[in-house]
Amino acid sequence: MRWATRAGVHIDRAACAWLIRRHVDPEPEFVFVDDPASVPGDATPFDMRGADLSHHGDDCSFETILRRYELGDPVLWKLAEIVHEADIDDERFDAPEARGVDVILRGLSMICSDERVLEITGPIFDGLYEFHRRALLLGREPA
Amino acid sequence: MLLAYRIPRQPSTPRISIWRKLDRLGVARLGDGLVALPADARTREQIDWIAEEIGEMGGSSTVWLAAAGSAAQEKDIAAEMRQARAAEYRAVLQQAETAAGARPGERSRTLKRLQAELRRIGRRDYFPPAEREAAQRAVRALAEDSPSEVAR
Known part of the structure; x- marks a missing residue:
């Protein structure tokens, strides 16, 4: 399937792309556009004005995708807190990782293409997921 | 960058939630339903989401990339x-x-x-x-x- 989002990806879009690849569509093709009007007809837009898979109320796009695709995995919801705080920063959640992740993504967007940012952030989100999966099972931070 | 918006008076909770979000962004309030912010990638995105949310709650808004009529006016807003x-x-x-x-x-x-x-x-x-x-x-x-x- 094709998916479209705004060019110049930052935390929410990078995390959504990871989420889509891991849990929605194993072989996604991502398109980056500057204007919502240039989304290809066969692509599903996300994290763009006017798209369903975007911010709604207090939710960021990552949270919206979790809801729309009924992904109830508590580890994904833990990551959602980090993405939410890195993106919106409204202190709804206590996610101290958010600030670091935000800075890393901002820095990457300065030196890489959008495609490359998705390549690099894939393993970062995989690692975050694994860390929080173990933390949840152990009931404390893994070593 | 300007956001011109109208939100229904009632219910008041969404109005207040928008008010707080704009406050958090540090907007200059230029008038009733008109706020200004320096435009950069982050502020544009934040304002866009707020504009979208205003639409979802039954209000209306437009986002403008605007220039003040004179440098003095722009300076006054920055000073404020x-x-x-x-x-x-x-x-x-x-x-x-x-x-x-x-x-x-x-x-x-x-x-x-x-x-x-x-x-x-x-x-x-x-x-x-x-x-x-x-x-x-x-x-x-x-x-x-x-x-x-x-x-x-």
């Missing part, structure tokens, strides 16, 4: 925003000075709160006033007097 931040920095400075004389536990709690508050103000500080430096210095001084694990 700078003063708003200056007042926030002064509040931090005052609390930091008060906390310097408090007991250690109380002092480190205040320190954490003020560090968070400085970060929050910093994010909406587009035209840094002189007060910023003083507030940062006062909070740093508080950190240096506190046990290291709290100051981290």
